[in-house]
Every structure is written in C-alpha cells, then in structure tokens.
Amino acid sequence: MTAKQKQALLAYLGYYDGSLDGLWGEKSQRATIDFQRAYMEQTAVDGIFGAETEKRILEVVGSGEKPVDKIVENGVIVDTAPSAFWKDIRYFTRAEFRCPCGKCGGFPVEPEEEMVRTVDAIRSKLGKPITISSGVRCQAHNDELPGSAKNSYHLKGMAADLHCNTATPAEMKAAAEAVMGKTGGIGLYNWGIHVDVGKYSRWNG
Numbered sequence: 001m002t003a004k005q006k007q008a009l010l011a012y013l014g015y016y017d018g019s020l021d022g023l024w025g026e027k028s029q030r031a032t033i034d035f036q037r038a039y040m041e042q043t044a045v046d047g048i049f050g051a052e053t054e055k056r057i058l059e060v061v062g063s064g065e066k067p068v069d070k071i072v073e074n075g076v077i078v079d080t081a082p083s084a085f086w087k088d089i090r091y092f093t094r095a096e097f098r099c100p101c102g103k104c105g106g107f108p109v110e111p112e113e114e115m116v117r118t119v120d121a122i123r124s125k126l127g128k129p130i131t132i133s134s135g136v137r138c139q140a141h142n143d144e145l146p147g148s149a150k151n152s153y154h155l156k157g158m159a160a161d162l163h164c165n166t167a168t169p170a171e172m173k174a175a176a177e178a179v180m181g182k183t184g185g186i187g188l189y190n191w192g193i194h195v196d197v198g199k200y201s202r203w204n205g
Helices: 003-012 026-039 051-062 084-088 113-126 139-144 169-180
Strands: 070-073 076-080 131-134 159-163 185-189 192-196 201-204
Touching: 003 026, 003 051, 026 051, 084 113, 113 159, 113 169, 113 192, 169 185, 169 192
Parallel strands: 185 201
Antiparallel strands: 070 076, 131 159, 159 192, 185 192
C-alpha cells in the first residue's frame, strides 16, 4: 500500500485532513495515531502505519464505517461537517470520543459540542494530560458495562469519563467544578471522574 493510499483511507474515516500527496509528514503520523487509539490496543499506538495498522484499517473500512463529510476549499480538506467546532478544541480529537465496541461504527451519535468544549476547558484548568476513558457509547456497549444506566448520557453524546495519570480524581473533580459551576453532572470515582452536560448532579461512585 502506498503512502497516498494510506492517507486516502485515513481521510475517508475522518482522521486525515491534509493533501493526498503521498508525503508522509506530521499530519499523516498524527492521523495514524488517532486511528490506532480508536481501533487498536494501546500498545500498538506508535504512529507507524505498518502491516497491523494496514490490516486493521481495511477491516474497519470493510465493516461499513461511514465516511466523514468534508468541507473542501480549493481542493483541500479544511474541516469536517457538521462538527466544524472541532477546529476550536485544543486538547482532544473526535476520535478520542469514539465508542470502542468495534461494531457500531464508532459514532452512533456525535459528541455534543457543549460536552466537548467542557472537557477541553477542564483539561486546560487542570493543566495535565487527560485520557477519555469512555465517550460516545452505542446501546449494546453501554449495556455490557456493569452499573451503566440504561439511559446514560453517553448514549446521547453528552458525557465523558476522564482519567489522568498525574492528577488525583479529587484534583480532577475540583477542576471540573471550577469549569462547570452549578451545571451538569460530575461523578467522582477511584479511576477518575464522569462529567456530563445533563441536569445538575454530584455524586461519589
């Protein structure tokens, strides 16, 4: 598979937004990392589009993953539609909010803009890297998770579970409280925090 073909597959799935020129640079590597983080084991996330990544991306495309609609200017992809707000998000990519089940196509619903902006602001306030341990969920994946509410906000793209290796859950909750005030939901757990943009609620898991 040529570099241009790899770029085309990454662009088809919405990860690559550069020119399909076959020149493998920073954008191509970043798109590869985003794809690997969404569809492969964490140990495989290295930014190298090798044989395993090639095999996996062909499986994903073959499974019926819907291509992302694109906004093109002068022959160059400049954004994806309808989620143009992603260009304003500093710390996260759309792929990080993907449902990890591997069966639903990743986005049975789109992450809500308010939720993504809230998570981005929490990351900025905390000042430390945050991992999205759970973002969008399909119903089947949600039902498989112990303790998940049947009508979870994750099903509506309105929630995210956050983890940080260099901050305690209490520190993360404090950052979330500073950002969210008397809005949305915040749950404190031993693994991190849950945040959502639903009704006001606070709890310890």
